[in-house]
Amino acid sequence: MTATFLGMPAFPANAARAVHDAQLRANLRKATRTIRDRRAAAVAELPGWERLRAAGRQIKDHTLRNLDRYLLRMEEAVVRAGGHVHWAADAAEANRIVAGLVEATGENSAVKVKSMATQEIGLNEALAARGITVHETDLAELIVQLGGDLPSHILVPAIHRNRSEIREIFRTRMGARGRPAPEGLTDEPAALAEAARLHLRERFLAAKVAISGANFMIAETGTLVVLESEGNGRMCLTLPRTLISVVGIEKLLPTWRDLAVFLQLLPRSSTGERMNPYTSTWTGAAEGQEFHLVLLDNGRTAVLADEVGRQALRCIRCSACLNVCPVYERAGGHAYGSVYPGPIGAILTPQLHGMASELEASLPYASTLCGACFDVCPVAIDIPEVLVHLRGMAPHPRAERLAMRAAGWVLDRPERLGRAERLGLRLRRFVPRRLPGPLSAWTDTRDLPELPAESFRDWWERTGGGSGRPPERARRVGRRLPVRRSRAHAGDRERQERGERGGGGR
Amino acid sequence: MTSRELILARIRAAVASAPEAEAVRAHGVSPPAGEPGEPGDPVELFAGRVADYRATVHVTDGDGAAGVIAAALARRGVSRPVVPDGLPGEWTPAEFVADDPPLGAGELDRAEGVLTGCAVAIARTGTIVLDTGPGQGRRMLTLVPDYHLCVVRAGQIVAEVAEALERLDPALPLTWISGPSATSDIELNRVEGVHGPRTLEVVVVR
Numbered sequence: 001m002t003a004t005f006l007g008m009p010a011f012p013a014n015a016a017r018a019v020h021d022a023q024l025r026a027n028l029r030k031a032t033r034t035i036r037d038r039r040a041a042a043v044a045e046l047p048g049w050e051r052l053r054a055a056g057r058q059i060k061d062h063t064l065r066n067l068d069r070y071l072l073r074m075e076e077a078v079v080r081a082g083g084h085v086h087w088a089a090d091a092a093e094a095n096r097i098v099a100g101l102v103e104a105t106g107e108n109s110a111v112k113v114k115s116m117a118t119q120e121i122g123l124n125e126a127l128a129a130r131g132i133t134v135h136e137t138d139l140a141e142l143i144v145q146l147g148g149d150l151p152s153h154i155l156v157p158a159i160h161r162n163r164s165e166i167r168e169i170f171r172t173r174m175g176a177r178g179r180p181a182p183e184g185l186t187d188e189p190a191a192l193a194e195a196a197r198l199h200l201r202e203r204f205l206a207a208k209v210a211i212s213g214a215n216f217m218i219a220e221t222g223t224l225v226v227l228e229s230e231g232n233g234r235m236c237l238t239l240p241r242t243l244i245s246v247v248g249i250e251k252l253l254p255t256w257r258d259l260a261v262f263l264q265l266l267p268r269s270s271t272g273e274r275m276n277p278y279t280s281t282w283t284g285a286a287e288g289q290e291f292h293l294v295l296l297d298n299g300r301t302a303v304l305a306d307e308v309g310r311q312a313l314r315c316i317r318c319s320a321c322l323n324v325c326p327v328y329e330r331a332g333g334h335a336y337g338s339v340y341p342g343p344i345g346a347i348l349t350p351q352l353h354g355m356a357s358e359l360e361a362s363l364p365y366a367s368t369l370c371g372a373c374f375d376v377c378p379v380a381i382d383i384p385e386v387l388v389h390l391r392g393m394a395p396h397p398r399a400e401r402l403a404m405r406a407a408g409w410v411l412d413r414p415e416r417l418g419r420a421e422r423l424g425l426r427l428r429r430f431v432p433r434r435l436p437g438p439l440s441a442w443t444d445t446r447d448l449p450e451l452p453a454e455s456f457r458d459w460w461e462r463t464g465g466g467s468g469r470p471p472e473r474a475r476r477v478g479r480r481l482p483v484r485r486s487r488a489h490a491g492d493r494e495r496q497e498r499g500e501r502g503g504g505g506r
Numbered sequence: 507m508t509s510r511e512l513i514l515a516r517i518r519a520a521v522a523s524a525p526e527a528e529a530v531r532a533h534g535v536s537p538p539a540g541e542p543g544e545p546g547d548p549v550e551l552f553a554g555r556v557a558d559y560r561a562t563v564h565v566t567d568g569d570g571a572a573g574v575i576a577a578a579l580a581r582r583g584v585s586r587p588v589v590p591d592g593l594p595g596e597w598t599p600a601e602f603v604a605d606d607p608p609l610g611a612g613e614l615d616r617a618e619g620v621l622t623g624c625a626v627a628i629a630r631t632g633t634i635v636l637d638t639g640p641g642q643g644r645r646m647l648t649l650v651p652d653y654h655l656c657v658v659r660a661g662q663i664v665a666e667v668a669e670a671l672e673r674l675d676p677a678l679p680l681t682w683i684s685g686p687s688a689t690s691d692i693e694l695n696r697v698e699g700v701h702g703p704r705t706l707e708v709v710v711v712r
Binding site: 027030031032034035058059061062063064065066067068071072081087088089093137138139140143155156158159162163166189190192193194196197200201204205218221223229230231232234235238239249254256257258259260263264271273274275276277278279280281282283286287295297301302304305307310 | 508509510512513514516517518519520521524525526527528529555558559611612615628630631632633638644645646649650666667668671672676677678679680681682683684685686687688689690691692693694695696697698699700701702703
């Protein structure tokens with residue numbers, strides 16, 4: 001019943017399918033607009049947001065620059081507080097460690113708090129293969145798990161489902177995994193939340209092992225921090241005897257006081273609240289619990305080595321960039337073929353996995369480079385900058401490479417450009433609507449612009465920039481075009497009028 | 507090479523040529539509460555922001571506290587709340603359930619509600635922080651029952667998140683509570699009441 005992102009086609013194919021799903025687009029439009037407004041209000045209300053954002057960026061950059069030192073400090077502090085620390089170089093090793101820890105308790109099931117890191121490594125599937133059942137407890141994760149579905153949003157994995165779809169999933173699927181949905185379940189959000197409460201209640205009270213991630217780790221004190229809304233996190237972190245937390249190495253903060261910055265940035269950016277309902281912090285073995293911390297690399301150190309791309313490791317998984325992205329709003333999260341969808345996914349997935357597959361190589365193009373994601377990012381990740389950087393590194397088809405090389409040669413010298421323009425204009429009647437062969441990939445999604453009868457340079461030469469002066473003088477003026485704005489504008493106007501009158505027919 | 511050594515070596519190689527990055531310790535980044543447009547009184551601000559989460563809030567003075575607590579419990583129909591060790595006697599009702607011997611999860615699930623104090627509260631965000639200290643008890647006491655009545659002294663209220671962190675001890679397990687349990691998972695609308703206490707009632711004692 002578990003779906004997987006493996007072997008997904010490239011972004012354009014996924015997106016093309018998604019935009020034809022009217023229900024999906026309506027669900028996404030409603031949800032992303034709601035959260036966008038709430039975030040904007042929560043951010044506007046807090047004075048000094050930009051300073052806070054700069055502090056968030058600087059603290060993260062400083063931590064990443066000294067990550068080895070802070071990881072060792074974290075390890076020492078956790079061990080001192082009675083916890084155990086494990087290091088996992090990749091997904092397979094992390095999954096092996098967790099499976100071994102669960103088996104050592106003698107249990108064959110665990111409750112789980114939603115965590116991006118454990119989704120990234122496919123922990124549920126790996127544990128299932130060793131006979132361990134994992135029960136997701138976050139409402140949206142429960143909806144995804146019961147529906148045999150894939151998450152499509154970082155914060156709200158079931159954002160692609162509306163209330164009546166959720167009701168249907170609960171009504172038909174809950175019984176197979178435990179307490180069935182109540183008779184006569186309506187699609188009121190409060191009723192759906194109540195159904196989830198009843199379904200998971202006994203499971204929480206009986207659970208012996210819990211698996212979580214963490215939003216932050218404090219190197220100075222060895223403290224882990226989990227932000228949540230429903231209380232399923234508190235249930236998992238508090239009730240079971242054994243707690244296993246799998247946390248990416250980039251989640252560190254140096255000091256306890258640094259948390260002040262991030263406890264303000266995250267909730268306002270994420271759910272648009274002044275504060276999320278529940279935040280739990282614990283250090284080592286809390287209240288006699290057995291605690292294991294699994295520190296996960298899984299490609300993060302490769303990202304850290306990229307001068308431009310490493311800023312992606314500042315990400316605190318708030319998902320504000322998804323909610324403002326015009327591409328995400330239309331294509332939805334599944335199109336990105338990864339647990340990290342949206343703009344942050346478009347820069348994180350290709351960096352974590354490399355760009356060998358068609359999907360990952362297509363992700364840096366899953367953007368219009370409008371920059372809305374950068375504006376809302378609480379740690380100021382310049383996502384468009386990284387996208388452009390990755391586009392440069394992505395494999396390009398031969399036809400595109402040749403075309404770009406040819407264009408580079410022409411644009412390098414004004415004489416070449418002039419000759420190419422004149423040649424093109426002479427042949428304008430023969431320019432097809434679609435380019436032939438491999439170049440058709442370009443014109444399939446773009447209209448070729450209509451070629452004018454005369455190039456701007458030739459027009460300038462002929463009319464003296466519209467000034468009526470002799471061409472010789474006008475040419476000198478033309479070279480200083482940027483400082484002679486008014487004249488250039490006058491020329492533009494005249495050219496437009498000419499175009500309207502005669503369509504340039506000569 | 508162990509994975510620990512491998513990861514540390516990869517990190518050192520990755521950042522070897524990167525410039526040193528200074529962290530600005532911008533802890534007091536937010537100006538204190540009381541700037542234009544916000545009530546200057548932290549108690550007022552706190553009470554208003556807790557109420558925004560759809561929790562019930564009462565503000566009273568020291569003499570009135572016992573009466574307000576008793577009335578709240580009576581309204582809810584709680585005759586014997588769970589009361590952790592160390593709650594001031596004047597707040598404690600005559601009939602209560604003590605956590606001694608420690609209550610099991612099942613017993614807490616059947617409890618009518620829980621009455622506690624807190625460690626710190628934050629005005630700007632309407633947040634209450636519990637640190638398992640006196641009058642607060644183990645974390646599960648305020649988690650499993652469906653009704654939480656929390657008493658906050660005015661002196662425990664700070665303006666900002668940063669001040670709260672300064673007063674708190676990270677060695678203790680902390681629970682930060684901002685309104686009742688809620689979810690935004692259905693169409694991104696906040697719905698109160700999932701797994702934690704669905705009703706949060708707060709008494710602020712001036």
